[in-house]
Amino acid sequence: EADIYQTPRYLVIGTGKKITLECSQTMGHDKMYWYQQDPGMELHLIHYSYGVNSTEKGDLSSESTVSRIRTEHFPLTLESARPSHTSQYLCASSRGTTGSAYEQYFGPGTRLTVT
């Protein structure tokens, strides 16, 4: 198993709250990703990063934001949580440069419920 961590694993929070989902990896990977996945459904890329100070929006529109100040850390923030944000959020990382697509290593995920 790869060394990529996510906290919290589970989060139940009320509407309107600001939350930050943490993701850290110890593999020295430059590329990191955030996916949103409903149970049993496909993975939707919401943000990715090629390295420090690089962030890009993914294919699925999201009201979240990300930052990449350190190579190992890629937090995702929701400024005002809504019930429609209820989902599983998966963080992943991979080696390689901008144009390469090597295998991705996933964290255990954060299951978010917004009430």
Next chain:
Amino acid sequence: GQQVMQIPQYQHVQEGEDFTTYCNSSTTLSNIQWYKQRPGGHPVFLIQLVKSGEVKKQKRLTFQFGEAKKNSSLHITATQTTDVGTYFCAGPAQGGKLIFGQGTELSVKP
């Protein structure tokens, strides 16, 4: 835009039966990757195929990459309850991202 389609969406088999999932891309791929996600878990990388017509085996799992590098398949021989999960294929997209198929959920009845 680029799409990766997977069929079937669900497959229910009796333990010991074989299982196959198919992956088709709208564009030629430089490689195809396969992942497995156990129920309640996260995707785990299984294998990558690079060459046209490539066939790779992992115990009871056989992976194939089509000659045109636009399709792939995963075949499991004599399924076991430990094979339960969702199998995703993924192909490279612009910018080094991966485009994942919708996944095939496999359930195995003992």
